[in-house]
Amino acid sequence: MGWIETSGGYAVTLDGTRVLCRNAAGRALKQVPAKLKDDAEVVRLRQLAEWLERHERECREQVDAWLVRSLPVPVALLARVWPDAAWQSALRDLVVAPVAADGSADTARAGFLRDADPVRGLGIVDLDGDSVRLDPAKVATVLIPHPVLLEELAELREFAAELGVEQGAEQLFREVWRRPEPSDDPADAGSTAGTAGTAQDWRAYANGKFEQLRHATARAVSLGYRVRGGQVVCPLVEDGRPLEAAYWLGDDYPDTETLTGSLEWRDAAGRRLPLADVGPVAWSEGERMAALVYAGRVVVSDEEGAL
Structure with missing residues (x-):
């Protein structure tokens, strides 16, 4: 966009979502002078920049929803x-x-x-x-x-x-997780409640320690997920069927230590699904959510543990 004249001979413009300024001599400044902070034109451009940033974020989120669902x-x-x-x-x-x-x-x-x-x-x-x-x-x-x-x-x-493809929304280079093949071992590693065919939760990301529950919930929210009833949840659609993945964080006081629990998938009525009934997209996105939150846990090194 073109330059807009302001008080004192200055002019401002918008470059993407950044407000630029030049002085009366036409020299570009590193930043907008403090005395122009409340200038009407500067305020309008900053409001426009905020709207553009929000619009870009909403577009990416909508495209991500089309992909995930x-x-x-x-x-x-x-x-x-x-x-x-x-x-x-x-x-x-x-x-x-x-x-x-x-x-x-x-x-x-x-x-x-x-x-x-x-x-x-x-x-x-x-x-x-x-x-x-x-x-x-x-x-x-x-x-x-x-x-x-x-x-x-x-x-x-x-x-x-x-x-030379550079995707604005994460698709091709999005990490994927695939559901393991059902095991004949009743103690099926990573799950409980019997074999993989009947198990209803996945414990690969259980026992992740957070010094405070608020740390776990804040991490989940910062990643774009919602926290409800002690769990971080991810709404999904698989083959036109709405469902959600839910990963246990804890429901004690926010400033108390917590250990993560199991990951599970539920249908629209809130019924837990057997792991064998979880589709590929729901499985991948559910495990992706759990892995991202779990990565923020407290990790004690071997040296620290030996002290």
Whole structure:
């Protein structure tokens, strides 16, 4: 945007989400002078910058929700928001796949999103490296697949690196976790309540020590999760079915020591699901949540433990 004149011969402008200032001689300053703190134009630009930052964050969060919840996205919607720089930054270079008649993702026609137009449809770079168009008359919706659903994920990541892909929303390089195969051992490592086929909780991230419960809950909130009833929760959708992952943090006083507990998945009615019934996206995102929170635990080194 252009420069806006303010008091004292100064002029201000917005560069992305940063307010820049120059003096009457046209020299750019390192920062806005303190005497312009309450200038009307400076205040308006700072408010605009705050709105832009919030808008960019909300766009990324919405795209992340489409990915995590495997929600089909209308091509017309993508074309409508594409001119917005914040939306384009969040969407550009994501892998998208046409939704087939049966509602599944046609991954054979997937590609990296490069353009969205209401008339010409979506412009993608397909997995052979060719630039193609998805005709909006034939492709009404697309899926932004969760990486755990993508076959040959490692090869896709290498191809993305060759193309110089930089995704605004975390997709290809999002860490994924896959549910272990059911064990015949009744003591099935990492779970309780019998074999993996009947177990209802996953204890791979149990017994993580936090000096204060508030430290665990603050970490969970800072990562974008909600805390409810002593658990950090992540709402999910798998095959159109709403459910949530829940990881125990503790329900004592905020300033008391706590140990994390098990990770479980529940349906919309609050019933715990057997681990064998948890789908790949729900499993990956639930374990991702638990791993991120667990990483903030107190770790005692061997040397400290020997003292």
